Amino acid sequence: MSHDDTTPKENPMSRWPDWQLTRRQMMQGLGAAGLSLPSLAAFLEACGGESTPAVTTLSKDTTGSITIWGWKDSLNALKLVDGDFSAAFPKITFKYVERPPAETYRNIQLAIAAGSGAPDVALIEDSHLPQYVNLGALADITDWVKPYVPKIVNYKWAWTKKSDRYYAMPWDPGPVAVFYRRDVFQKAGVDPNSIQTWDDFYQAAKTIKQKTGAFMWQQARARNDGRLFETLLWQRGTGYIDKSGNVILDKDSKVQQTLEYIGRFWADGLAADQEPWTDPWYKGQSGGTTATVVEAVWMGTFFKSFIAPKASGSWGVFLLPTWESGGSRASNDGGSVLAIFDQSTQKNAARAYVEFHLGRDQSQLLMYQKTDIFPSLKPAFADPFFQEADPYFGDQKVRTLFAEVAAKIPDAGIYSTDYQQMNSLATPEIQKFALGQQSAQQALANAARLIRERTHRS
Amino acid sequence: MSEDELALPSSAWRQALWRGRWPLVFISPFFILFAVFNVYPIAFSFWLSLHDWPGLGPMDFVGLTNYVELSHDTIFWNSMLNAALLFFIYVPVMTFLAVVIAAVLNSRFLKLQGLWRALIFVPNITSMVAAGYTFRLILDKDSGALNHALAFVHVSAVPWLDDVWWARISLGLLMVWAWLGYNTVLMLGGLQTIPPELVEAAKVDGATAIQAFRRITVPLLRPMIVFSVTISIIGTFSMFTEPYILTRGGPIRATETPVYQIFTTTFQDLRFGYAAAESYVYFAIIVAVTLFQFWSISRRDPVH
Numbered sequence: 001m002s003h004d005d006t007t008p009k010e011n012p013m014s015r016w017p018d019w020q021l022t023r024r025q026m027m028q029g030l031g032a033a034g035l036s037l038p039s040l041a042a043f044l045e046a047c048g049g050e051s052t053p054a055v056t057t058l059s060k061d062t063t064g065s066i067t068i069w070g071w072k073d074s075l076n077a078l079k080l081v082d083g084d085f086s087a088a089f090p091k092i093t094f095k096y097v098e099r100p101p102a103e104t105y106r107n108i109q110l111a112i113a114a115g116s117g118a119p120d121v122a123l124i125e126d127s128h129l130p131q132y133v134n135l136g137a138l139a140d141i142t143d144w145v146k147p148y149v150p151k152i153v154n155y156k157w158a159w160t161k162k163s164d165r166y167y168a169m170p171w172d173p174g175p176v177a178v179f180y181r182r183d184v185f186q187k188a189g190v191d192p193n194s195i196q197t198w199d200d201f202y203q204a205a206k207t208i209k210q211k212t213g214a215f216m217w218q219q220a221r222a223r224n225d226g227r228l229f230e231t232l233l234w235q236r237g238t239g240y241i242d243k244s245g246n247v248i249l250d251k252d253s254k255v256q257q258t259l260e261y262i263g264r265f266w267a268d269g270l271a272a273d274q275e276p277w278t279d280p281w282y283k284g285q286s287g288g289t290t291a292t293v294v295e296a297v298w299m300g301t302f303f304k305s306f307i308a309p310k311a312s313g314s315w316g317v318f319l320l321p322t323w324e325s326g327g328s329r330a331s332n333d334g335g336s337v338l339a340i341f342d343q344s345t346q347k348n349a350a351r352a353y354v355e356f357h358l359g360r361d362q363s364q365l366l367m368y369q370k371t372d373i374f375p376s377l378k379p380a381f382a383d384p385f386f387q388e389a390d391p392y393f394g395d396q397k398v399r400t401l402f403a404e405v406a407a408k409i410p411d412a413g414i415y416s417t418d419y420q421q422m423n424s425l426a427t428p429e430i431q432k433f434a435l436g437q438q439s440a441q442q443a444l445a446n447a448a449r450l451i452r453e454r455t456h457r458s
Numbered sequence: 459m460s461e462d463e464l465a466l467p468s469s470a471w472r473q474a475l476w477r478g479r480w481p482l483v484f485i486s487p488f489f490i491l492f493a494v495f496n497v498y499p500i501a502f503s504f505w506l507s508l509h510d511w512p513g514l515g516p517m518d519f520v521g522l523t524n525y526v527e528l529s530h531d532t533i534f535w536n537s538m539l540n541a542a543l544l545f546f547i548y549v550p551v552m553t554f555l556a557v558v559i560a561a562v563l564n565s566r567f568l569k570l571q572g573l574w575r576a577l578i579f580v581p582n583i584t585s586m587v588a589a590g591y592t593f594r595l596i597l598d599k600d601s602g603a604l605n606h607a608l609a610f611v612h613v614s615a616v617p618w619l620d621d622v623w624w625a626r627i628s629l630g631l632l633m634v635w636a637w638l639g640y641n642t643v644l645m646l647g648g649l650q651t652i653p654p655e656l657v658e659a660a661k662v663d664g665a666t667a668i669q670a671f672r673r674i675t676v677p678l679l680r681p682m683i684v685f686s687v688t689i690s691i692i693g694t695f696s697m698f699t700e701p702y703i704l705t706r707g708g709p710i711r712a713t714e715t716p717v718y719q720i721f722t723t724t725f726q727d728l729r730f731g732y733a734a735a736e737s738y739v740y741f742a743i744i745v746a747v748t749l750f751q752f753w754s755i756s757r758r759d760p761v762h
Contacts (some may be wrong), residue, residue: 109725131728135514222620222709272715273620278594279603420726428710435709450533454727 038376057144063091064349069108070123072100073301074171074336077367085356092349101125111343112137120344121353127415128334129159129168134417138167139340139347141354145169150361152376155409160337167339169354171364174296174334175405176231179303182316182394184214184291198261198321205270205291214263214291215272219283221434223275226427227333228294230414232258235331236323239413240422240451246458248413249426250441250448254323259433259440266434282307294320296333297402301372304392310392317398319405331409350438374402381407418455425450482511507734517731524735534736536711538695538717538743540626545694548630550625552638553686557679560645561671575646579639584630586636590703593632594619597704622712625705637693641686648682649675683753688748693745695744716740 068078075096086092099107099121105128111117112135115239124132132138145166149157156170178192178201185192188211190204205216219228233239238255242248249255272290274281285288286308293299303315318381319329338358357363364375365383375381381403389395416422426447433443452455475482486698489663502730507524528534563574582588596603597618603719605615618628660670676683701707707714707722714722720740 106725109513109728113730135512135728137514222617222625223706274600278598280598283601418727424722424726428708431708431710454533 003015016035016042044396058089058348058352058355060089061091062089062211062348062352064346064352065093066120066344066346066349066353067097068094068121068123069097069099069104069119071104072098074123074373077371077373080183080359080366080370081363084363085353088356089349089352090092093348094353108132108137116343118341118343119339120346120350121338123171124168124337124339126156126159126174126337127419129337129339130415130417130419132339133159133167137342139342139344139350140165140167141169141340142166144351144355146193148377151322151378153378153406153409155332156335156337156376159415169339169358170335170376171336171338171358172298172334173376173406173409174298174304175374175402175409176235176294176296176316176331176333177319177401178321178406179295179299180316180318181214181291181297181314183314184208184212184288185316186293187212188214192316192318193323195318197325198323200269201321202261202264205265206268208291209270212291214289215284216270216291217272217294218276218281218290219262219265219271219434220275221266221273222431224427224430225276225432226423226430227276229259229262229430230423231294231331231333232262232426234333234410234412234414235320235328237328237410237412240419240426241413241416241457243411243413244384245416247448247451249444249451255415255438256444259430259444263433263440267436286311288314296335297374297406298334298372300392303374313394315393316396317393317401319401328408328410330405330410332409376406378407381441421455422451425454503734503737504514507738508733509731511730512728513730520731524732525739528731528735528739533711533714534716534719534739537714537716538740540694540711540713541697541715544626544630544633544697544713545691547626548633549687549690549694551630552634552641552690553683555634555638555640556597556645556686557676557683559642560649561675563642563646564649575643578642581636581638582640584636586699587703589636590632590700593628593704597628619705620709622710625709625712628703629704632704633694633697636700637690641690644682644686645679648679651677678757684752688751691747691751695740 043422070078075098079096082094088162104122108118108122111119118137142165145160148169152170156173157166160166160168160170178195180192185208188204188208190207191381195201195204201216208214208216217228230239234254236254236258238248240247240249240253242252244430260273266273266342272284274284275278278352285303288311300315300317303311308315320331322329338354340347340354340380344350359377359381361375361377364377365380367373367387368375368380381400383399386399386403387397388399390398429438429443429447429450432438433440506517508519508521510520510524511517558579562568563571563578568574595601599605599615599617599620602618604618608614608616616624618624656674656678657670660674661667665673695715696717697715698721701713701715701718702721705713707718716736717740720733720736723729723736727733
């Protein structure tokens with residue numbers, strides 16, 4: 001899961017309902033879900049074959065005591081697997097330190113600079129990962145993580161590597177689609193299936209505004225965070241930088257086209273000016289005054305849990321419209337990994353923890369079923385659970401839709417060693433554009449110049 | 459230490475030290491802590507400012523490169539400008555209000571003095587994070603209570619946090635709210651050092667209350683006002699929590715202060731050396747401004 005963290009926004013995860021399940025509750029939940037986890041013995045036997053090197057290469061006598069840092073909702077997901085983990089590795093003890101993302105990163109930073117105090121394992125968002133990989137703060141896990149490479153959606157590995165060595169184990173991807181209000185679309189007489197291109201989307205926005213008064217999406221002007229802009233660039237396989245790391249904001253015409261496209265919604269009064277992750281923003285989504293949210297799969301979790309728990313049945317999902325015919329319909333926003341720190345003296349136990357929680361289809365599936373954190377292990381997508389209808393989304397089979405997107409996410413120059421910096425240099429320029437104080441071209445030229453100056457890229 | 463003592467021969471020095479050993483032992487904790495937690499970091503920061511360092515691995519000596527880059531860093535100088543603008547937006551208002559409220563609180567005719575004094579000071583001991591979030595809610599352009607109240611009296615909605623200038627004013631409002639009580643207490647302390655006979659004498663000579671306040675109380679309060687303005691200068695340039703919570707430094711970097719910038723350079727950009735250089739330049743400027751302020755005010759100070 002992920003959300004903006006470049007500026008210290010109020011953390012939506014902290015609003016997560018407090019459901020740290022006890023083991024018994026968890027097993028009951030599993031029973032209710034029609035699942036049963038194999039007993040340890042059966043599990044060990046089953047692992048003799050193909051799927052899980054986790055338990056085959058590490059002895060169940062592995063000892064150690066580890067600390068895991070992360071934020072609430074993701075830790076709650078990991079905790080679902082703890083019972084089985086403890087059964088498989090009874091000699092490993094572990095504890096969690098729960099802080100909002102920004103605080104987690106700050107503490108990691110301090111521990112790295114101080115040379116001690118880092119956790120054994122930490123949850124890191126893909127957007128922050130390259131910085132730590134580049135810094136050399138993470139343990140090289142190439143030796144044991146290699147077998148997982150073909151099993152996990154490919155694009156997730158991009159940020160875990162440096163010179164062909166691996167430094168993190170991917171967890172959730174952030175496949176993006178359009179969440180839409182069925183009731184608003186119906187009232188406006190717009191068929192979501194008719195929206196194939198972004199131009200169709202814009203025309204639909206006008207119709208919806210005219211017929212229902214609802215805004216197509218919520219995009220802050222003065223408090224814009226650049227996330228939608230990045231998501232749309234990602235869909236087009238472009239971004240801040242190209243493959244060799246050169247800034248292309250002002251060079252790729254697709255970038256300007258994208259920003260201008262977003263600008264039309266402001267200019268024509270089709271976007272609600274609300275800062276993301278604030279109460280008015282949540283209200284815009286729960287109250288049906290906004291027709292769509294272009295966001296990653298984890299947005300669904302927030303709808304169900306605290307943004308619009310009562311709106312069950314009124315949301316649906318469709319694939320991103322295309323920019324050109326036959327173009328990509330997939331993008332990414334957010335996503336995270338578990339990484340082991342170089343400072344850790346408990347690397348074996350840490351490895352057992354990471355492999356057990358993220359390397360097993362059962363673990364990732366269980367976490368997905370209970371908390372909607374999307375799996376990245378491809379074999380998990382074959383589970384019947386993906387074929388089930390989701391009542392919250394009007395019995396639509398949204399899981400297969402997102403699995404399809406996850407498999408097709410293009411490479412793009414968004415996340416990099418200095419993504420945070422590039423985002424924070426670009427957003428004020430986008431804000432200025434949104435407020436009508438400069439053209440898209442000027443905004444991108446300024447952003448590109450600042451990024452070149454401050455990151456010493458060419 | 460006087461010059462006589464410095465002139466002592468070294469044996470006498472040693473004797474003096476020995477004689478004062480117990481007092482020295484007793485005051486040493488302060489100096490030890492000060493050395494470890496202040497002197498060392500300050501010295502280390504300077505050393506750091508001559509290097510490139512991402513927070514891990516070897517430091518790369520770069521000489522004065524960071525300072526050269528800083529000299530034309532528009533974002534850093536913009537943060538300095540923001541702090542200066544903020545200072546002029548809220549400090550004069552706050553200082554004026556502090557003097558007036560202190561005078562009222564100091565009045566013999568006011569009932570329940572303790573209660574009012576406590577109330578005015580309460581914001582200062584409130585958590586700034588909580589206060590900042592509350593202000594964010596109140597100042598929201600669509601759902602905020604303030605704009606609802608304004609609509610009630612037919613004033614159109616104000617983009618409190620969505621406009622460069624309004625955001626600065628909003629931040630100023632938060633600062634006044636948080637620091638007015640503290641400054642009022644300072645002024646109150648100043649007022650209580652002024653002998654009441656002076657004002658009484660003026661009144662006997664026919665001065666009105668306002669005249670006495672303007673011509674006698676305020677001039678005598680000047681040292682305290684200077685002190686209060688000085689710490690407000692330092693406070694404004696080193697402001698961090700307030701913009702961090704209220705505006706995130708925006709919109710369009712309008713409320714980024716130097717310390718906010720140093721924080722971002724360190725924890726987001728991982729440029730520890732550059733952030734250290736920023737800290738040094740920022741520190742030098744604060745010292746210069748403070749000295750200038752002392753100098754310009756002491757020239758006109760009737761008391762000294």
